[in-house]
Amino acid sequence: MAAEIICVGTELLLGDILNSNAQFLAQQLAALGIPHYYQTVVGDNPTRLCRVIQTAIDRGAELLIFTGGLGPTPDDLTCETLAQFFDAPLIEDPEIVADIAQKYAQRGRVMNPTNRKQALIPQGAMVLPNPAGTAPGIIWQPRPSVTLLTFPGVPSEMQRMWRETAIPYLQSQGWGKSIIYSRTLKFWGIPESELAQKVRDYFDLTNPTVAPYAGKGEVKLRISAQAPSLETAQALIAPVEANLREMGGMYCYGADEETLASVVGQLLQARGQTLSVAESCTGGGLGQMITAIAGSSSYFTGGAIAYDNSVKIRCLQVNPEDLATWGAVSATVAQQMARGVQQLLSTHWGLSITGIAGPDGGTEEKPVGLVYIGLAKPNGTVESFAHQFGHNQDRSAIRHLSACGALDHLRRELLTSVAIAEVST
Structure with missing residues (x-):
């Protein structure tokens, strides 16, 4: 028994509204273990909507889930089109009329006559109540092998209706007897093709x-299992996840909702150590990533946005002669920035970024995308790392890759230094 999601609305086709409804419903279907192979977006056109319905049925969909097109305006035609397609009359439901009138009265308003359109549902359909809005949905089985669910396009209304009414109904009808559970492993610093080659046997x-x-500099491996229960699905995934983590080695930095910033924060907290940052081309982006993590104040002291060379000199004690000789985008300056902010804010670790984010400012010797990352360690040593992030990347991407790259270098050092300490003891 497969489901298909059909999102109705010309505004979706024009890109005026992000289609978050499809994402939510896809995740919910997976959680219920309901197979789902297709999603369609169609404009407010009854002819094209009828074609979409027929196509979904022809390819075996038994559960059709619609969002959008349930409002009071002339272009809201979902229920009307469904009734036409399945050759059923539309009838006005007096309980829906009363519900809409009551909601208007609670707001101190009188129901507009055009709202009565929302009370028209195909004969034989059940009402899928909308506690938060005026547009109800329907649950309808126009054929023995086809079940329809309709929802308004407003995400908050649709989600509440799904959880409160649709899920219990589907489960009562025998849908959702298993679950699909997924784990997503995240990797940084390895190309998608290289990782795929390492783990290719697992794709079978x-x-x-x-x-x-792949996306935004990282690669992900999603592991999905279908099973009667969450515990069984997790048991199926666990050995595969362990093997993939081992094969990925240091490239694998976390899973699911973890980020490079959250993983670094966990490592710093575990060691009782603090961090400060000095940024040039990222303009505060690195600090933003770090402080987006709740509780980061326990290990992140602060930083300096040393965009102009005068700030590098005055605040971070960068040597003016080194700036003149090597330039702001150099290993020497990156190291001095990291050491400078470490000393300025008295932290265990100092992390710096200096580079050319573009689109201008690059030269043949130092092209756009050249970035140096500096890392000052608790033992007094300082390192720097050169990267070229400019291959077909825009300014925003270069800044993002630079901040993530800096966090990854710190993550690796934290893990490596812990391992060394454990061996030495």
Whole structure:
């Protein structure tokens, strides 16, 4: 029994509204273990909507979930089109009329006559109540092999209706007897093709399955299992996850909702150590990533946005002669920035970034995307790392990659120094 999501609205096709409803419903179907292979977005056009419905049925969908097109305006045609497609009359439901009138009265307003359109539902359909808005949905089985659920396009209304009414209904009808559970491993510093080559044999698994994804400098491996219970699904995934983590080695930095910033924070907290940052081309982006983590004040002291060279000199004690000789984008300056902020704010670690984010300012010797990351350690040593992030990347991407790259260098050092300490003891 497969489901299909059909989102109705010309505004979605034009890109005026982000289609978050499809994402939410896809996640919910997975949690219920309901197979779902297609999503469609169609404009407010009854002819095209009828074609979409027929296509979904032809490819075996038995549960059709619609969002949008339930309002009072002339272009809200979902229920009307469904009734036309399945050759059923529209009838006005007096309970819906009363509910809409009551909601208007609670707001000190009188129901507009056009709102009565929202009370028209196909004969034989059940009302899917909308506690938060005026547009109800329907639950309808126009054919023995087809079940329809309709929801308004407003995400908050749709989500509440799904949780309060749709899920209990589907479960009562035998849908959702298993669950699909996923874990997503995250990797930094390794190309997608290289990681795929390392783990290629795992792509042939059927339950659990493994699939790669790439974006914003990182690679992800999603492991999904279908099972009667969460515990069983987790048990299926656990050995595969352990093997993939081992194969990924230091490139694997976390899973699911973890970020490089949150992982670094956990490592710093575990060691009782503090961090400060000095930024040039990222303009505060690194500090923003760190402070986005709740509780980061326990290990993050602060930082300096040393955009102009005068700030590097006055605040971070960067040597003016080194700036003149090597330039602001150099290993020497990155090291001095890291050491300078470490000393300025008396932290265990100092992390710096200096580079050319573009689109201008690059030269043949120092092209756009050249970034140096400095790392001052508690033992008094300072390192720097050169990166070229400019390959087909815009300014925003270079800044993002620079901040993430800096966090990754600190993460690796924290893990490596802990391992060394454990061996020496």
